[in-house]
Amino acid sequence: MPIITPDNGSLTVFNLFNTTDKQKQTTLLDAMRGIISQANYDGWLSSTLHAGVGRPCAANYIQWRSIEDLRERYEGENFKHNTVPYFTELTTSVHxxxxxxxxxxxxxSGSSVIISPERDDFTVINLMGCDPKDQADLVRLMAEPDEWMRRTPGxxxxxxxxxxxxxxxxxxAQWDSQADYDRFHNxxxxxxPEHDRSMRARxxxxxxxxxxxxxxVVFSRSSNAAVS
Incomplete structure (x- = not known):
């Protein structure tokens, strides 16, 4: 099963799809599930499909051996001429x-995270855009260990x-439930605490x-070469 850890050296790709309604979301998820079920690309390690809860969308958390393997997949003729046009019809945006x-x-206090449909995580994905000159500072702020978060219910x-x-x-991020996340977020x-307010402001x-x-998380599959 896919594991998030800084130590495995893999490339992580987020494929994020926005759509207009639940029916299109279901079609989108079914199509993604079919692609993941058949995946056998050189260098592909795992794909974990997420169904949007807050709004109609989908996210695919993909682990690759290298950026060269990813490039070979996305420069393929089938991907460019069949896969891309199909998903363009289903979505309002793709990242x-x-x-x-x-x-x-x-x-x-663990050093790795499991993502799997066999778990019941309520998952939150936050995308924080920044100027390239500020990225290292933003990463440092967000990656700082936070004992207060560890003690936060849920x-x-x-x-x-x-x-x-x-x-x-x-x-x-992973939480026990939407209620726990909403309580924290709102x-x-x-x-x-002061350190959290200061970090958030900066x-x-x-x-x-x-x-x-x-x-x-609704579906996941790994290759035999996946790092465990």
């Missing part, structure tokens, strides 16, 4: 983000990933854009 895992924090983990093109940082600033000053959605 492909090439990233690497920088840090992982868990409630139990918190399971969060993983920070750095966009390889320099203009985004991704926070992939609490007033004055109720947060991070906000570095952002050029911010996008967030909530998900449930």
């Amino acid at each position: 492909l983000l090439k990233t690497e895992v920088v840090s992982v924090q868990t409630a139990a 918190y399971r983990s969060h993983s920070i990933l750095r966009g390889l093109e320099g203009d985004v940082v991704v926070n992939y 609490q007033p600033e004055e109720s947060r 991070a906000k000053s570095l952002l050029t854009s911010y996008e967030s959605n909530t998900y449930k």
Whole structure:
């Protein structure tokens, strides 16, 4: 099963699809599930499909051996002439983000995170756009260990990933439930500890854009070569 860890050296790709309604989301998820079920690309390690909860969308968390393997897949004729046009019809936007895992924090002080439909994680994916000159500072802020988060009810983990093109940082977080996440997310600033308020203010000053959605993992498959 896919594991998020800074130590495996793999490339992580987020394929993010937005669509207009639940029916198209279902069609999109079925199509993605079919592609993942048949995946046998050189260098492909795993794909984990997420169904949008907050709005109609889908996210595919993909692990590749290298960026060269990814490039070979996306420059293939079948992908360009069949896969891309089909998904263009189903979606309002598609994002492909090439990233690497920088840090992982868990409630139990572990150094890796499992993502699987066999778990019941309530997943949040935050995309934080930034100027390339500010990315290292934003990564440092977001990757700082936070004992207060570990003690927050319902918190399971969060993983920070750095966009390889320099203009985004991704926070992939797991919670017990939507209620736990909403309680944390909506609490007033004055109720947060000083270090958290300071970090949030500094991070906000570095952002050029911010996008967030909530998900449930619905399907996952790994290759025989996947790092475990």
